[in-house]
Amino acid sequence: MTSSGQATPSMAEATLDVAIAGAGPAGISCAVALIRRDPSLKGRISVFDRARFPRSKPCGGGLTGRADQAMRALGLELTVPSMACDRGLIRFADLDRSVSLGRPVRIVRREEFDASLVAQARDLGVVVQEETPLEDFSVDADGVSFSAGGARRRAKILVGADGVSSRVRKRILDRAGTPDGRPIRLFRSELSVSRAVWQRYADTMVYDFSLFPNGMRGYFWIFPVPGDRLNVGVMHDPSTPLSGGDLERLLQRQLQKYGLPMAEAVRGWPAWGYDSSRAVSSQRLLLVGDAAGIDALTGEGIAVGMEEGPLAADQILVALRSGEFGFGGYREALRHATVGRELALDRQLARLLYHQERWKKLLPLILFDQRMVEMYAARVSGSLILTDQKPALLAALIRHALHYRSRKVAFGRALAVRSPLYQLRNGVPIRVGPQVGSDHE
Ligand SMILES: Cc1cc2nc3c(=O)[nH]c(=O)nc-3n(C[C@H](O)[C@H](O)[C@H](O)COP(=O)(O)OP(=O)(O)OC[C@H]3O[C@@H](n4cnc5c(N)ncnc54)[C@H](O)[C@@H]3O)c2cc1C
Secondary structure, eight states, rough: OOSSSOOHHHHHHSOEEEEEEEOOOHHHHHHHHHHHHOGGEEEEEEEOOSSOSSSOOOOOEOOOOOHHHHHHTTTOOOOOOEEEEEEEEEETTEEEEEEEEEEEEEEEEEEEEHHHHHHHHHHOEEEEESSSEEEEEOOOOSSSEETTTTTEEEEEEEEEEEOOTTTHHHHHHHHHHHOOOOEEEEEEEEEEEOOHHHHTTTTTTEOOOTTTGGTTOOEEEEEEEEETTTEEEEEETTSSSOHHHHHHHHHHHHHHHOOOOOOSSSSSEEBBBTTTTOOEETTTTEGGGGGTTTTTTTTEEEEEEHHHHHHHHHHHHHHHOOOOOOOOTHHHHHHHHHHHHHHHHHHHHHHHHHTTTTHHHHHHHHHHHHHHHHHHHHHHHHOOOOGHHHHHHHHOOOOOOOHHHHHHHHHHHHHHHTTTTEEEEEEEEEOOOEEEOEEEE
């Protein structure tokens, strides 16, 4: 191996135990978990990435408490500049809810963060080959033949950590006969602002749901970034049909409302929400991270990928020892792990909250039930598992039903302030604008 961790030609040609496509947080976590659990795998696993690090990665860069925990469990450290946010601000029109985060969320620049993970993995003996894209592959009885960076190679196992446009995901879903539906979309930009404006947001993550009456199902965010910059964006669930142009206009309009500069070079990226009924493995193939699916409620995926990497590593170690490479148990292992249970719960919550009409009943629950917001904040901090809180969630729903009438009136007032499409009649928000299949103005 060279000092930079690049494979020598003879190593690259040998049959690998594990080839990992993608050196983002998910792929690196899987590789590090493998090496930590079985140091004899050094030199027998290789991570291939089509990019050279530091590479650009559109992201909010929020490392939650769960990401902290996952990194600590792998012995990885945060070595790049970050902003520590210990406050979350949840907004809808003129309603503000503030919540303190037991453990701050750290906002990083992904370019820097991902490169630092690659460097740490190399220090542990993981081979990472940059500018070496996985081009194609085929699975046979004895292994996987693949082409990466123009060279033919073989491995016993191929892990798809190749992000949202994963080739490995496509193959697995095609085999399972479950093609993808419509993806979540995230639009993001980084703004340069004055020191005074930046300080207003320096310890706070803003999640603003005010765009619901405009047909957007998701939220607008503002996260502080080191160096007088703000990371801003919108996350949109596909349950309402907004075009890319619509979403960009909504983002710009929201920035205007906050008195922030217009975003330049805004781009949207798709992401697949995790769905526990979809295949995440097939013979000799496994998926981790965005390739397996992100949190459908929040669009969070860094911690998800870093929790899934070690789970996949456990399955791989069993396969290497037993010689059984079907990975039939991986989906169940993922479903039963904390990460899979939390993802499944958020998928259900997303279905409720982002539903065409139901949001008017569910958003007030979040806005008026402080306990509910605190539970979610504790989950973000990593001190609580929401799926273990079913009685508390049920209690929140019962409280909501009991207080619904008064909450509806206050929410309706905020909704009428927010959107000319709604007017208050006897305290109830009634749609008065045209019906066009979505709430879009
Ligand atoms: C706008 C936006 C904002 C977001 N904000 C947040 C946030 O604040 N917090 C959070 O937790 N999550 C956020 N996410 C989600 C988060 O970015 C992803 O979930 C996370 O990057 C997933 O990590 P990954 O390793 O699976 O994939 P990636 O980080 O995408 O890494 C995949 C790697 O695979 C490589 N690759 C792709 N194809 C090939 C190939 N054929 N061969 C070899 N290599 C290949 C790529 O170069 C890349 O390095 C956001 C996403 C978006 C789009």
